[in-house]
Amino acid sequence: MTNKNYDLQKDERYLHLLAQSFPTIADASTEIINLQAILNLPKGTEHFLADIHGEYEAFQHVLKNASGNIKRKVMELFSDTLRESEIRDLCTLIYYPEQKIELVKQVEKDIEDWYHITTHHLVEICRDVSSKYTRSKVRKCLPIDFSYIIQELLHEHSDDKDKSDYVGTIIATIISTGRADDFIIAMCKVIQRLVIDHLHILGDVYDRGPGAHIVMDILKNYHTWDITWGNHDILWMGACAGNDACICNVIRIALRYDNMDTIEDGYGINLLQLATFAMDVYGNDPCTEFIPKVINATLDEKGKQLIAQMHKAISVIQFKIESQIFKRHPSWKMENRLLYEMIDYEKGTIKLDGKEYKLTSCNFPTIDPKHPDKLTNAEKLLIEKLHHSFTASEKLREHILLQLRHGCMYQTVNGNLLYHASIPLNEDGTLKEVEVYPNVSFKGKELLHRVGMLIRKAFQQNPQGENAKEKQYAIDYLLYLWCGPESPLFDKAKMATFERYFLKEKETHHEEKGFYFKNRDNEAIADMIMAEFGITGPNRHIINGHVPVHVNKGEQPIKANGKLMVIDGGFSEAYHKETGIAGYTLVYHSRGFELVQHEPFSSTEDAIKRGSDILGTTQIVEMNQKRLKVADTDKGTELRLQIEALEELLYAYRHGFITERERKNPPKV
Incomplete structure (x- = not known):
């Protein structure tokens, strides 16, 4: 030295x-x-999930079982000594200890014997999953009530003749003092905590499913995590920041999937005013195009009709407000989405790309053909109330600020580049310049960095003067990120929402994807993108979600000769028929990458009572020649x-x- x-x-x-x-x-x-x-300890296990879309039960189960990582460790330890049913019961106990213990008590004749055997098994599992951490780190993960006892059990072995009585007495005393249930629950939660070192969410917590707010509450209490924002997360950020077009989109999607739980129960936003307005304006309209895509089994015909009316009401308003914002920002070049101006209201037709199409219906009682994007007084009043409800929701703001604290547009970690959707490219595969501010463009890494800064600007507190104008632009820009053709979170020629509602011709529904999606199987382009973000070395990867992998059509999640992995979680039930599976999750441990293909999750109740798990197929993506250490x-x-x-x-x-x-x-x- x-x-x-x-x-x-x-x-x-x-x-x-x-x-x-x-x-x-x-x-x-x-x-x-x-x-x-510490440098010589094994690398901690990273867990990658994407596109949760409010499916909180499946999300929570995947967290609890670590995408099969817990079962793999239990199998390694006990496959020679326990039956398959016993391994299943032990895994279920680790996932749902409180509920499983109650079920065991109902059928177990010798509960003390069960306590003894189970505690020994849990100690052995906990010893295994804690072996890659320092004692100090393990100690910090332990519950205060049992910290000393767990430390003693982890570091003393019952097969040591000098210590067997000592260990046995500890376990016997835990049982005799009536603390066995609490101790087993604590051990199971420690195992869940230690089996995953860090969680990466690759965007889209929100929309479609019933419990995005529950997912955010779970993440709020999770030990360590980060998120790369998805387009649906940005939509909710826009709603929270006061972008009225984003507010309309959020409500429209909830009505489209007949799932208002997150809006109403999660964030306390009342949609009664919308329901009243919809019945007044569209009471005699069958609103056929707006029947929910997914219908709750408990919904009667009257309820279904009301949702369709609300769905149409908010959609009509959405297209008006979007048109106003697009006109406010001509540099976005979205004049082709001023669709109300392209309608012939007498003929009931619309002209798109030089071709005339017949609308499925042309009942627009709130549209003035001379000023088609102007809101009626009743629509203005409704939007003002919805605007206040979204911007004043403390719970929503808490969750959005949580995403801002833990999130960004991209992440580089351990040789992997993470982002939700795309890196805009030109036709020749080079990085595309995208205008972020009027006449100011960026590409590649700088583009995502500048977009991330602009998103944060939308939540700046009490800006004055020029900063206030920049904040308003940032709030508007959240809509562009949702549906703009060059948005790195969308990257399609158009969002054909209007066309899917009002036109039968499938050609109009097509959303032409950007050149990133057309070239993401190209290894040279994957290498170029990683180099742009400073990712070097032979074992580097791009990991993203956003676009579901259509396994039933032969599509594979591994692209670019193994350098790009698409792990759209496919948690949303609405995707299952389309994709044929419930998506993918990814585990990166000290021995390499494992991609887990999931079958649809039945329910938490099934998982507890019948020990059903998310059935999945594990695909070894890449195994290391030597076990990775923290030093790597x-x-x-x-x-x-x-x-x-x-x-x-x-x-x-x-x-x-x-x-x-x-x-x-x-x-x-």
Whole structure:
């Protein structure tokens, strides 16, 4: 170390700050030893999920079983000693300990024996999943009530003759004091916590399913996670920020899938005013085009008709407000979506791309053909109330701010590039310049960075003057990110919502995808994109979601010779018939990548009572020749920098540049 040429003058201020945390040679040396040891631990397991779409039960189950990772570990430990049914019961206990214990008590004749056997099994599993962490990290994960006991059981083995009575007595006493249920529940939750080191969400928590708010509450309490925003997340951000077109889209999608739980129950937004308006204006309209795509079994004919009327009412208003915003920003070049201006209201036709089409219906009582995007007074009043409801919802703002704190447009982690949808490309496969501000364009990494900054601008508190104008532009731009042709979260020629409602011709429903989607199986382009984001090395990957993988049509999730993986979770029930599966999740552990293909999740009740799991097929995407260590990860790079700084501090202490001081607090054991 004495041969190193430290620039101590340059680093003196930093070293003095570092010395406050490590005031002696002993402190700095101990930390170097600790960090060097951590570098040689196995890499923590990363879990990748995408496109949850409000399906909170399936999402929660995948978290609890770690996409089959828990079952894999249980099989490795007990496949030679336990029957298949016993392994299934043990896994179910780990996933749902409170509920499973109650079921066991109803049928188990010797509950104390069950407690003994189960506790030993759980200790063995917990010992296995904690083996890749430091004792300090494991200790921080333990519940306060049982921290000491669990530590003792994890680090003492019952097969040690000198310790067998000690371990046995601990377990017997847990049972005799009536704490067995609580201890088993605590152990199961520790196993769930330790089996996954970090969770990556690749966008689209919101829309379609019944419980996006529940998903966000689960994430709020999850130990460590991040999110790359999806187009549906951006839509809800826009609604929260006060973009009225986004508010209409959010409500429209909920009505389209007959699923208002997140809006009404989750965020306390009352749709009664919309229902009243819809009955007044569209009471005699069959609204055939607006019958929900997915219909709740408990919905009667009258309820179905009311939803269709509400669905049409909010859709008509949506197209008006979108038109107003598109006109406000001519640089977006979305004049081709001013659809109300293309309708011949007397003939009931619309002209698109030079061709005339007959509308399935032309009942638009709130549209003035001379000023088709002008809201009626009743529509204005309705939107004002909905605007207030969305922007004033504390729960919604809490969840959106949570996404902002944990999220970004892209993420680079451990040799992987994560983003939700696309990187806009030109026809020749080069990076496309996309206008973000009027006459200001960006491409590639800079594009996603600038878009991310603009999204955050929409939530700036109390801006004044020019900043207030920038904030309003940012709020408007959230709509462009949802449906703009060059948006990295959409990247299609158009969003054919109007056409799907009012035109039978399938050709008008087509949404031409951008060149990214046409070229994402091209290995050279995948390499180019990763290089743009600074991802280097032989084992690098792009991971995203957004577009469901149509397995029933032969499509594969692994593209570009293994360098790009599409893991659209397909959790949404509405996708199951279209894709043939319930999507994919990805696990990246110290031995490599495993892609898990899921079958549809039945219910939490089935999982608990019958031990049914999300059946899936595991595909080994890539296995490492040697087991990866922390040293091989981004965390390893960070730790090496810390070690280097501590070595500089040691040099400064030993050569008198900085003087050792007494510790203010004793070192933590």
